[in-house]
Amino acid sequence: MSGAVIFGRSVGRSNLWRSWRRLALDGAAFVALSFILLPLVFVTWLAFFKQEIPSFPPEGYTLHWFAAILTQKAIIDGFVMSAEVGVAATVIGLALGVPAALGLVRHATRWSGAASTLLLMPLVVPAIVLGTAIYVAQVEAEILVYGLGYEMPVIGTIGGLIAAHALIVIPWVVRLVTASLAGFDRTIEEAAKNLGATPWTTVRRVTLPVIRPGIVAAALFAFVISFSNLELSLFLVGAGRTTLPIAILQYLEWKIDPTIAAASVVQIAVIAAAMLITDRFVKLTQVV
Amino acid sequence: MARLVIEHLSKRYGETSVVKDLSLDIPQGEFLVLLGPSGCGKTTTLRMVAGFIEPSGGSITLDGRDVTTLPPWKRNTGLVFQSYALFPHLTVDENVAFGLEMRKVPAQEMRERVGEALRLVRLDGFGDRLPRQLSGGQQQRVALARALAFRPDVLLLDEPLSNLDAKLREEVRVEIRELQQKLGITTVMVTHDQDEALSMADRLVVMAHGEVQQVGSQRDLYERPAGRFVASFVGRSNFLEGSLTGPRRFTSEGGLGIACASDASFGKATLALRPEAVIIGAEAEHLDNSFQGVVEYISYLGSILDVRVKLTPQDRIIVQIANRGGQALPAVGERVRVGWPQTVGQVF
Numbered sequence: 001m002s003g004a005v006i007f008g009r010s011v012g013r014s015n016l017w018r019s020w021r022r023l024a025l026d027g028a029a030f031v032a033l034s035f036i037l038l039p040l041v042f043v044t045w046l047a048f049f050k051q052e053i054p055s056f057p058p059e060g061y062t063l064h065w066f067a068a069i070l071t072q073k074a075i076i077d078g079f080v081m082s083a084e085v086g087v088a089a090t091v092i093g094l095a096l097g098v099p100a101a102l103g104l105v106r107h108a109t110r111w112s113g114a115a116s117t118l119l120l121m122p123l124v125v126p127a128i129v130l131g132t133a134i135y136v137a138q139v140e141a142e143i144l145v146y147g148l149g150y151e152m153p154v155i156g157t158i159g160g161l162i163a164a165h166a167l168i169v170i171p172w173v174v175r176l177v178t179a180s181l182a183g184f185d186r187t188i189e190e191a192a193k194n195l196g197a198t199p200w201t202t203v204r205r206v207t208l209p210v211i212r213p214g215i216v217a218a219a220l221f222a223f224v225i226s227f228s229n230l231e232l233s234l235f236l237v238g239a240g241r242t243t244l245p246i247a248i249l250q251y252l253e254w255k256i257d258p259t260i261a262a263a264s265v266v267q268i269a270v271i272a273a274a275m276l277i278t279d280r281f282v283k284l285t286q287v288v
Numbered sequence: 289m290a291r292l293v294i295e296h297l298s299k300r301y302g303e304t305s306v307v308k309d310l311s312l313d314i315p316q317g318e319f320l321v322l323l324g325p326s327g328c329g330k331t332t333t334l335r336m337v338a339g340f341i342e343p344s345g346g347s348i349t350l351d352g353r354d355v356t357t358l359p360p361w362k363r364n365t366g367l368v369f370q371s372y373a374l375f376p377h378l379t380v381d382e383n384v385a386f387g388l389e390m391r392k393v394p395a396q397e398m399r400e401r402v403g404e405a406l407r408l409v410r411l412d413g414f415g416d417r418l419p420r421q422l423s424g425g426q427q428q429r430v431a432l433a434r435a436l437a438f439r440p441d442v443l444l445l446d447e448p449l450s451n452l453d454a455k456l457r458e459e460v461r462v463e464i465r466e467l468q469q470k471l472g473i474t475t476v477m478v479t480h481d482q483d484e485a486l487s488m489a490d491r492l493v494v495m496a497h498g499e500v501q502q503v504g505s506q507r508d509l510y511e512r513p514a515g516r517f518v519a520s521f522v523g524r525s526n527f528l529e530g531s532l533t534g535p536r537r538f539t540s541e542g543g544l545g546i547a548c549a550s551d552a553s554f555g556k557a558t559l560a561l562r563p564e565a566v567i568i569g570a571e572a573e574h575l576d577n578s579f580q581g582v583v584e585y586i587s588y589l590g591s592i593l594d595v596r597v598k599l600t601p602q603d604r605i606i607v608q609i610a611n612r613g614g615q616a617l618p619a620v621g622e623r624v625r626v627g628w629p630q631t632v633g634q635v636f
Contacts, residue, residue, distance in 0.1 A: 191375070191434075192386070196364075210377055
């Protein structure tokens with residue numbers, strides 16, 4: 001009898017303990033999420049303010065600033081430029097990063113550790129330092145090519161910018177694709193070869209399709225990283241040709257009306273749309 | 289479908305030999321089983337035939353065509369993996385069609401052959417499913433259909449049943465064997481399960497430590513094992529240590545004089561005796577070998593009983609008796625008579 005009572009009480013206590021833990025966990029998640037979302041909420045809110053100088057409380061709401069974006073050629077051009085560079089850097093990043101990840105996972109040698117560290121380096125070096133270094137390197141490259149008797153501009157070209165963006169995109173591609181190769185059952189590659197597939201056909205028909213979710217996630221990350229990059233682009237863009245983040249920064253040097261908030265909202269919407277569309281094909285929660 | 293000839297095949301990794309001088313001639317249509325404990329080299333042999341491991345020496349020929357150095361995709365062998373290795377992103381139809389696609393079979397013929405292969409494994413109607421929507425047994429059958437659809441020269445089975453539960457295993461065993469006979473396809477299966485091996489094979493190869501211990505039919509292996517390893521690995525055996533002390537005369541460590549069928553010369557020897565070949569009770573009296581003993585232990589296993597009998601302090605044997613129900617059973621501590629004809633004892 002008394003045993004049953006004690007048993008009952010201990011069950012009750014453990015339930016209480018569990019609900020406390022649950023509450024604490026939910027609370028922590030809420031705080032963290034607010035921390036991430038609050039700036040987005042404010043920027044979005046600001047984009048609809050009526051007055052030109054943002055101040056609280058808002059005097060009213062308007063869609064005027066979204067229309068105003070269209071009058072800002074620098075922002076429109078920057079948007080197009082960022083999209084172009086982002087797509088190109090993503091394509092190059094995948095073309096180099098996916099084989100690199102396959103090589104690192106598949107052919108472990110004593111250099112693999114060093115190679116994978118090297119591939120992650122662009123993440124470790126502060127972006128502003130990386131930007132300076134790439135700028136100097138591109139200057140040197142131009143001088144070197146010129147010294148050989150050719151004239152090939154590097155600095156300030158879209159090619160130079162794309163190359164730099166590809167560099168910062170590669171670590172993400174390598175990491176995401178490596179992660180998706182972790183649980184890969186290699187006997188299916190053997191099965192393909194047994195059925196008559198050459199190694200190249202095996203990669204094309206079996207390996208890549210199976211790790212497709214990882215590749216799609218890598219492409220998405222690559223694009224977002226490139227699209228929102230400011231530090232590298234600052235050094236490398238040519239005169240009069242800027243990316244969206246630079247255009248926003250330049251605009252802010254003169255004015256702080258909600259046009260910029262509206263442009264940011266558009267940028268956020270573009271990235272969110274990319275994520276939602278991707279998620280329809282590949283569950284992002286499975287790979288990230 | 290072809291004759292598979294393996295000659296002096298070997299595989300070394302540095303100093304360790306995994307397969308040593310293995311030669312086998314497998315005629316068209318034979319179901320050969322490589323049987324042995326893990327690490328005996330059976331899987332390595334199979335993978336060398338499939339082309340995934342490069343032999344250190346020897347040759348493999350399929351119908352006279354030397355394939356020893358060919359890559360897997362040029363060999364035309366159908367391999368069923370232990371884990372099935374189905375392509376997770378392709379449907380059942382696409383999985384089965386893969387080998388045909390690689391061979392550039394026209395679309396119309398491909399459809400027919402995929403359908404035919406799936407009918408063969410009784411999975412027609414499952415073509416649109418993905419592998420993960422199938423049970424283990426169904427996945428296994430898709431793997432089999434996939435390996436058969438492109439009409440390989442030889443079917444290779446790598447422990448194909450070990451991931452199935454016991455009941456299903458027995459069904460699929462019969463199914464694979466019947467299918468193989470119907471198609472008349474040369475087949476090599478690797479397994480560590482002796483029941484599986486005995487129930488499916490035309491001919492068995494027992495391997496240990498990279499070497500062939502014995503090649504033969506079920507009956508050869510069971511009734512005339514070539515050595516102690518085979519005698520203990522295929523079925524169960526009692527082993528009595530001792531020596532040959534005269535023509536057809538074995539003397540155990542405990543001093544029992546045993547008549548045996550060996551023509552071997554004098555020297556240390558082991559006598560192997562199948563538990564079910566030993567008779568217990570009064571009828572043991574008139575046999576070539578007949579001894580008194582004491583029952584030490586009894587395991588009641590349902591259809592059979594294992595009775596451990598102490599003959600001398602050094603010599604103990606397990607006697608298996610069939611439980612027909614209702615008969616008098618020996619009891620622990622009871623004095624019993626056991627015996628066996630001289631022909632059933634094997635001396636190594």
